[in-house]
Amino acid sequence: MWQTQFLSLGMFTGASQFALVGILGTGGGALVAVVTALLLGARNSLYALSLRSFVTTPRRPSIVRTMGQAQLTIDESTAMAIRYPQGSPQARHAFWATGIAIYVLWNLGTLIGALGAAALDDPRTLGLDAAVPAGFIALLWPRLRDRSTIALAVVSAAVAIALVPVLRPGLPVLSAVLVALVAERLMARRRA
Amino acid sequence: MIWPAVIVGSLGAYLLKLFGYVIPERVLDNPRLQRLTAILPIALLAALVGVQTFSTGSAVTIDARVAGLAAAIVALALRAPFLVVILVAAATAAVLRGAGLAL
Structure with a gap:
């Protein structure tokens, strides 16, 4: 429980927490x-990078502030902050309010x-073992924006399932990294 | 082995967040890396959905979790909130098991 x-x-980043516990x-x-x-x-590293220009004040930020800001850097706080102009008070407020509210709740x-x-x-x-994949697909759902992301998701799931009998438990999920690497190359080639 | 994983994982996740604030911008300012970081969660989450639904240990299995996942997808298509999606999936699996219709 602890x-x-x-x-x-x-950790305070849902997908990672679920993955750690699930595996x-x-x-x-x-x-x-x-x-x-x-x-x-x-x-979250990339979120932090883009949040710099949105949330950080022109003054040199204090270390404590940056450390707190880092912990609250998640999907939701980033999404709320980047709806407002860069460096605006609204963007800052949206980030801190969303981050703190979600952290507490x-x-x-x-x-x-x-x-x-x-x-x-x-x-x-109670069907709690079915709640785990449901949680993952709920996190995945808003990211499935077009045909290529759906294809990526289907292929990643299929490859991982196919590797279940072959690899030690937990390892099949990591095959998704290879699938993502191939997908990135394909996307880059199509853009070029 | 659970506490070390919890502590190392938490520390690592925090450092990844902090990393984005303290390193020079150009290090992460690489289109290839950005594309990869954007699609990596999709691939990993999808793989987790697949494995956590269709496997038990090292065996590929089909049980009540598949029905739970289907119910979750319907709930998501109806724009149900996160918690509802999870409750619907759990309830579907629980009812099927209770009625003896699925493992």
């Missing part, structure tokens, strides 16, 4: 779980969930 709460407090829960190794979680978290939700799950016998009876 492990789950620690993830929400410390550990289905017998995958700790290393594979961490690598997958971090690959999913890599997009996310952690409250985690606490309730962790307490509830601790009282359960078999999570399968």
